[in-house]
């Protein structure tokens with residue numbers, strides 16, 4: 005053996021009781037430790053069942069106290085604590101699940117704390133019932149929170165690890181010293197099989213869960229599992245990228261994600277309607293839906309300036325001089341304007357594209373009985389009927405409707421548009437396309453989320469609304485009026 009010298013004092017021989025005295029005699033004077041109880045190797049207890057059980061209990065106790073500490077942090081920093089759990093803490097027991105068989109029962113105390121302490125602190129709600137706990141255990145892309153149940157993972161983790169390390173084990177058993185290409189290929193093959201299996205199991209779990217949900221619950225899960233609606237949950241809460249939410253915003257964001265009533269809201273909106281998330285996402289008082297629309301328009305226009313020429317916000321359309329439009333709902337107004345015009349996005353440098361943004365509320369009564377895919381189609385169609393013919397025939401340009409749902413999903417053409425934008429940005433910045441697209445989706449996701457939270461928390465009601473004071477100029481003119489009298 006080259007480059008490795010075993011230190012006898014740090015070496016342990018674990019033997020059966022019946023061979024103990026023989027082993028002690030054989031290794032006497034070598035400083036090698038001999039035991040028939042057990043020893044921990046690379047963080048995994050090996051030895052008698054009692055020894056393994058005792059070591060596991062100690063480990064789980066330690067994780068329970070760490071999780072209690074994380075829950076205390078979650079009181080003031082729920083977003084950071086949630087990310088710490090998903091991006092690091094949960095891998096502690098994943099590792100152990102992969103190395104020891106049949107240990108799921110030991111993780112029960114951990115699951116109890118996750119369910120009764122950690123989840124309530126992070127979500128600001130009572131401990132979840134069985135349906136909600138199963139929903140939170142789903143990956144974020146399927147509408148969950150990725151808060152796995154440690155008991156549910158064990159068997160799959162262990163069998164996956166056994167399968168992936170199988171080719172290596174064979175090499176060791178056959179005393180092969182070369183890590184051959186065949187072994188590498190076999191391991192890669194096993195890894196992709198396991199990945200596929202995990203994906204299929206998650207999809208199956210989501211399908212089973214849907215059958216237990218009410219129609220409203222199923223729609224909420226469908227919206228939560230749309231591409232783009234969960235990026236804020238999976239990204240690291242990095243302040244400088246604008247990806248971090250304060251405690252109130254995080255609880256509001258979860259409430260929006262799952263259609264829960266946000267805590268501490270008034271009973272009535274200032275317009276007189278009952279206060280509900282569905283209502284405030286569409287209520288025009290305070291101008292918040294316009295702010296949400298403008299947020300997406302400006303974020304998109306800003307990114308377009310990075311990669312295209314001549315980006316205009318709110319460009320005027322040429323007035324119609326006798327042209328007739330075939331759709332009754334076509335916009336033929338004199339001062340019609342769209343949200344963005346850009347040159348060279350889809351084609352040549354001088355090829356112009358007009359974009360118009362719509363952010364709709366998928367929970368609004370007009371959309372509530374329609375499937376989410378039909379909602380997208382309906383809004384895209386409305387936009388195209390209003391502008392496409394005029395833009396094609398009068399402006400000799402192309403038209404792309406940007407239709408997003410307030411919960412973060414996007415329509416088909418918008419998906420193509422943002423994929424193309426990500427591809428152009430990735431080329432310019434010399435980044436990976438997949439990373440750029442993920443970043444772009446995160447940016448849009450946080451923009452939509454912040455504006456939706458503003459719809460809920462904005463100073464729409466008289467409560468907490470600043471009273472307008474006369475400015476210096478007002479005071480001066482008031483005084484002037486007095487002297488003029």
Ligand SMILES: [Zn+2]
Nearest residue numbers: 273275277287
């Ligand atoms: Zn209102």
